[in-house]
Amino acid sequence: MKIADIQIYPLLLPMKQSFAISGGTVGSQSRGAPHVYIKVVTDSGAEGWGEARPSHRWSYETLETVTSTITGYLKPALIGAEVADLQSIHVQMNKEIKPDLSGGQPIAKAAVDMALYDAIGKERQNSLSTMWFSGFRPSVQLSYLISTPSPEEAARKAVYAVSQGYRGLDVKLGLDPVTDIEILEAVKGAAPGLFLRVDANQAYSLQQAVKLARVMERIGVDVFEQPLRADDLYGHAQLRRKTSIPIALDESIWTTGNLLQAIRAEACDTVVVKLTKMGGLTGAKRCGELAREAGLGLLGGGLTESRLALTASAHLFNYLRIEEPVDLNGPLFLADDPISSGPLINEGEVNLPNGPGIGCEISMDKLELYGCKL
Numbered sequence: 001m002k003i004a005d006i007q008i009y010p011l012l013l014p015m016k017q018s019f020a021i022s023g024g025t026v027g028s029q030s031r032g033a034p035h036v037y038i039k040v041v042t043d044s045g046a047e048g049w050g051e052a053r054p055s056h057r058w059s060y061e062t063l064e065t066v067t068s069t070i071t072g073y074l075k076p077a078l079i080g081a082e083v084a085d086l087q088s089i090h091v092q093m094n095k096e097i098k099p100d101l102s103g104g105q106p107i108a109k110a111a112v113d114m115a116l117y118d119a120i121g122k123e124r125q126n127s128l129s130t131m132w133f134s135g136f137r138p139s140v141q142l143s144y145l146i147s148t149p150s151p152e153e154a155a156r157k158a159v160y161a162v163s164q165g166y167r168g169l170d171v172k173l174g175l176d177p178v179t180d181i182e183i184l185e186a187v188k189g190a191a192p193g194l195f196l197r198v199d200a201n202q203a204y205s206l207q208q209a210v211k212l213a214r215v216m217e218r219i220g221v222d223v224f225e226q227p228l229r230a231d232d233l234y235g236h237a238q239l240r241r242k243t244s245i246p247i248a249l250d251e252s253i254w255t256t257g258n259l260l261q262a263i264r265a266e267a268c269d270t271v272v273v274k275l276t277k278m279g280g281l282t283g284a285k286r287c288g289e290l291a292r293e294a295g296l297g298l299l300g301g302g303l304t305e306s307r308l309a310l311t312a313s314a315h316l317f318n319y320l321r322i323e324e325p326v327d328l329n330g331p332l333f334l335a336d337d338p339i340s341s342g343p344l345i346n347e348g349e350v351n352l353p354n355g356p357g358i359g360c361e362i363s364m365d366k367l368e369l370y371g372c373k374l
């Protein structure tokens with residue numbers, strides 16, 4: 001079974017609410033959220049779907065670069081390639097776009113990888129868990145994401161999360177250390193029993209992070225994610241020696257090479273596994289397994305993908321037995337997506353499809369509705 005065609009659909013999906021992290025706006029209600037869907041068609045007639053969700057506030061990839069990378073480089077190199085030979089396909093993709101420290105356009109490569117898994121599964125009538133020789137787990141719990149500069153609003157959102165049965169909160173910080181402490185105190189006061197994950201998205205200096213970690217120990221934070229710059233493994237290792245709060249790395253770890261360096265530097269307690277930043281299911285599975293072997297904790301994350309990549313991620317997190325709740329927050333922000341059949345999401349609880357491949361069906365009408373010209 002060979003790749004006959006790859007079709008690319010750049011989209012702006014409607015948002016229910018805007019979303020900002022310490023680096024800036026990740027998606028706004030006025031413009032919509034940038035997503036790229038791709039369809040791989042095989043010479044046997046099978047189809048597979050993949051998704052990229054770039055954000056230039058989080059990493060260097062954009063709607064435009066994902067589209068041009070796949071259209072101009074990956075697609076011409078992959079037409080005629082054997083679909084099930086994923087190792088060779090990754091070698092070929094890395095030959096076309098050379099990996100740098102972050103894998104070389106990993107979000108674009110992830111969409112291709114995901115679509116190939118989907119096509120192979122559909123051709124063989126196998127779900128992802130069957131392909132991994134793993135039992136199917138029918139659900140996943142989501143965390144509730146809080147991203148606001150207002151302690152009062154943060155507390156209101158935490159109360160809402162408790163009322164809806166969420167088990168964990170993911171709080172975005174990094175605006176200003178004084179406000180950050182007020183936000184954490186407000187959130188902990190409103191939801192004392194929930195798992196509290198705090199993500200700074202690289203916002204702090206080592207000195208600021210050490211001070212904040214000491215306050216977090218008093219407040220009762222469960223994990224402190226990516227406090228320092230992505231390339232500062234030495235700083236994260238220093239921070240670990242000064243606090244009892246587990247340190248998680250996200251933007252520092254894109255590849256198994258990054259992960260090995262972090263392990264050698266003793267820079268983290270926990271690794272955030274994300275399909276898109278790790279070049280797809282292939283890379284994220286390898287990173288997750290390696291982190292487990294190294295005795296590290298795993299957190300599941302995403303880049304607010306729609307339900308296609310959310311479902312693929314959830315299947316992988318269940319395979320890796322990642323602690324729940326996981327941070328797949330697309331449904332909190334997206335008002336609609338192009339999935340016509342897929343997971344059922346009820347606030348923090350996702351019931352996963354067990355069909356072949358990823359298990360989602362795509363609406364061509366919605367792809368047309370939300371398609372954008374570049």
Ligand SMILES: [Mg+2]
Nearest residue numbers: 199225226250
């Ligand atoms: Mg993160």
